[in-house]
Amino acid sequence: MSEDDAESEADETDDETDTTGEPTPIGVKLGSTRTVIAIPEDGGLRTIKTLTCLATYEDVITGEEKVLYGEEAATEYPDRVKYTLRSGLPEDEAGAELTATFFEEVIEANDVPEDSAVVYAIPTIDNERGLENLQSVIEGSRIGEALIRSYPESLCGSVPAMGDDLQAVDDIFVTVNMGSTNLEASAYRRGEQLVPFTTGAVTGNEVDRMIANYVEEETQGRVNIDNTTAREYKEEHADFVDFEPFTDVIQQPGGGSHEFTIERSVMDAVDEYVDDVVEEIANAFLPELANDYIKVYKLALDRPIVLTGGMACIPGIVEEFEERLSEELQREVEAVAPDDPATSAAVGAQRIAQRLVDADAY
Amino acid sequence: MAIDPRNYDVAELRAAGSGEPLPRQEERVGEDASETDAASDAESGRETERTARPTATVAFETSIARDLAALDGEGVERPYLSALPASLVAEGLIFEWLEFLSMQAGRETVADALAFYERVGWLGADATEALDRYLSGIDGSRATEGNDLDPDDHRVSLHYIARLAALSRR
Numbered sequence: 198m199s200e201d202d203a204e205s206e207a208d209e210t211d212d213e214t215d216t217t218g219e220p221t222p223i224g225v226k227l228g229s230t231r232t233v234i235a236i237p238e239d240g241g242l243r244t245i246k247t248l249t250c251l252a253t254y255e256d257v258i259t260g261e262e263k264v265l266y267g268e269e270a271a272t273e274y275p276d277r278v279k280y281t282l283r284s285g286l287p288e289d290e291a292g293a294e295l296t297a298t299f300f301e302e303v304i305e306a307n308d309v310p311e312d313s314a315v316v317y318a319i320p321t322i323d324n325e326r327g328l329e330n331l332q333s334v335i336e337g338s339r340i341g342e343a344l345i346r347s348y349p350e351s352l353c354g355s356v357p358a359m360g361d362d363l364q365a366v367d368d369i370f371v372t373v374n375m376g377s378t379n380l381e382a383s384a385y386r387r388g389e390q391l392v393p394f395t396t397g398a399v400t401g402n403e404v405d406r407m408i409a410n411y412v413e414e415e416t417q418g419r420v421n422i423d424n425t426t427a428r429e430y431k432e433e434h435a436d437f438v439d440f441e442p443f444t445d446v447i448q449q450p451g452g453g454s455h456e457f458t459i460e461r462s463v464m465d466a467v468d469e470y471v472d473d474v475v476e477e478i479a480n481a482f483l484p485e486l487a488n489d490y491i492k493v494y495k496l497a498l499d500r501p502i503v504l505t506g507g508m509a510c511i512p513g514i515v516e517e518f519e520e521r522l523s524e525e526l527q528r529e530v531e532a533v534a535p536d537d538p539a540t541s542a543a544v545g546a547q548r549i550a551q552r553l554v555d556a557d558a559y
Numbered sequence: 560m561a562i563d564p565r566n567y568d569v570a571e572l573r574a575a576g577s578g579e580p581l582p583r584q585e586e587r588v589g590e591d592a593s594e595t596d597a598a599s600d601a602e603s604g605r606e607t608e609r610t611a612r613p614t615a616t617v618a619f620e621t622s623i624a625r626d627l628a629a630l631d632g633e634g635v636e637r638p639y640l641s642a643l644p645a646s647l648v649a650e651g652l653i654f655e656w657l658e659f660l661s662m663q664a665g666r667e668t669v670a671d672a673l674a675f676y677e678r679v680g681w682l683g684a685d686a687t688e689a690l691d692r693y694l695s696g697i698d699g700s701r702a703t704e705g706n707d708l709d710p711d712d713h714r715v716s717l718h719y720i721a722r723l724a725a726l727s728r729r
């Protein structure tokens with residue numbers, strides 16, 4: 198079965214489970230690109246990271262249908278791999294079934310305990326049907342016997358950025374979640390979400406498409422890459438601090454190979470992305486916040502804006518956002534990101550789950 | 560179970576954040592999870608006009624000006640707020656305002672600001688004295704580091720003073 202990127206962060210948590218008879222507090226982010234599960238283990242946190250995708254194949258000996266998920270599925274069966282949450286939520290029953298299969302495989306392969314209190318970090322998308330489908334996935338899952346809660350992904354993702362505990366729940370701040378399928382912004386006032394803002398126009402997936410188009414342009418049409426390859430280029434090479442041109446090789450249809458160098462395509466795409474994010478935040482989200490919540494607007498802009506989500510992993514993007522938003526707003530603003538934006542939503546959800554268990558909320 | 564992240568229980572989250580014990584799940588069946596913020600924040604209505612100035616700044620100032628205009632009228636004289644009105648809504652506003660100022664600049668700076676508001680005729684002596692007493696009960700530990708009150712903060716203060724004065728006139 199798939200080998201996940203599971204790692205322990207020994208200094209992350211002070212949980213005590215198992216011997217106390219309490220349910221295990223677990224944080225889950227079912228993301229459109231990656232799913233992350235944070236589980237307490239040996240005084241630290243075990244984080245399971247896997248691509249949210251699966252592929253099926255027939256066992257040549259038994260004839261049984263087998264399921265692969267995550268990186269293994271994407272690598273071994275690129276022709277039939279399915280990303281089950283491509284648009285952020287399961288769009289239909291078939292998507293919900295695929296997601297449920299994927300989730301159960303991950304749970305099974307990683308021994309995620311059933312006697313658990315599970316907090317899900319979920320994007321704030323106005324999509325009732327998608328939420329209903331996701332709810333069926335969550336309700337059908339074996340984990341979360343003791344308690345199930347969901348909180349906005351942007352809140353969960355901000356928790357690790359604002360301290361070692363749940364300081365985010367007792368503070369006033371603005372957060373921007375730079376995800377694959379949506380750009381979300383919200384203000385939080387002591388845990389209460391204010392002016393949730395979501396747009397599907399500025400996304401990590403769109404950056405992947407732009408990179409694919411720019412690579413074609415940069416190579417004068419000699420190289421066509423798919424969006425998965427474009428995402429890999431972005432994740433491996435995008436860097437506002439220290440970008441270096443890189444080379445890759447493609448196999449030609451008629452045989453032989455073609456080596457090419459990418460100098461501009463990746464950084465042009467992420468550069469435009471940051472401009473678009475700043476435009477949305479400065480001219481759509483913040484004016485709405487200022488209009489409705491003057492005190493929160495004033496307080497939140499004098500404090501660091503928290504950036505979360507997969508796109509926040511790009512080195513230097515926090516500083517770029519800070520600089521460009523300051524210029525747009527004609528005032529200094531500060532931005533911060535959690536140490537690992539890709540896992541912060543699950544880690545934050547796990548901390549909330551831990552505190553709910555401590556508070557006997559189950 | 561409702562997994563819509565927009566409908567989470569804010570009270571439960573805050574209690575978990577503060578480490579307070581919560582009643583068991585079965586004891587809370589039927590409780591209304593929603594919370595409304597009755598005392599604060601103006602009505603919606605979006606500023607779409609684009610100018611050379613940042614849109615968010617324009618929206619902020621427009622929002623303040625709109626609220627102040629609505630609260631202005633005949634009979635307004637200095638000090639705008641001679642004494643604090645006695646009402647539950649007013650108490651809520653007072654804590655919200657002083658907490659805002661304290662988070663921006665710390666309690667000592669807020670005390671100076673209240674004295675300044677008295678000097679310029681926004682507050683009467685009785686109101687300032689009462690606000691100083693309230694201030695001692697505000698937690699100043701979460702003040703934004705190295706920040707001071709700027710003209711926009713004072714605009715927000717004027718907004719609160721106007722709302723309290725309007726309550727006094729009722």
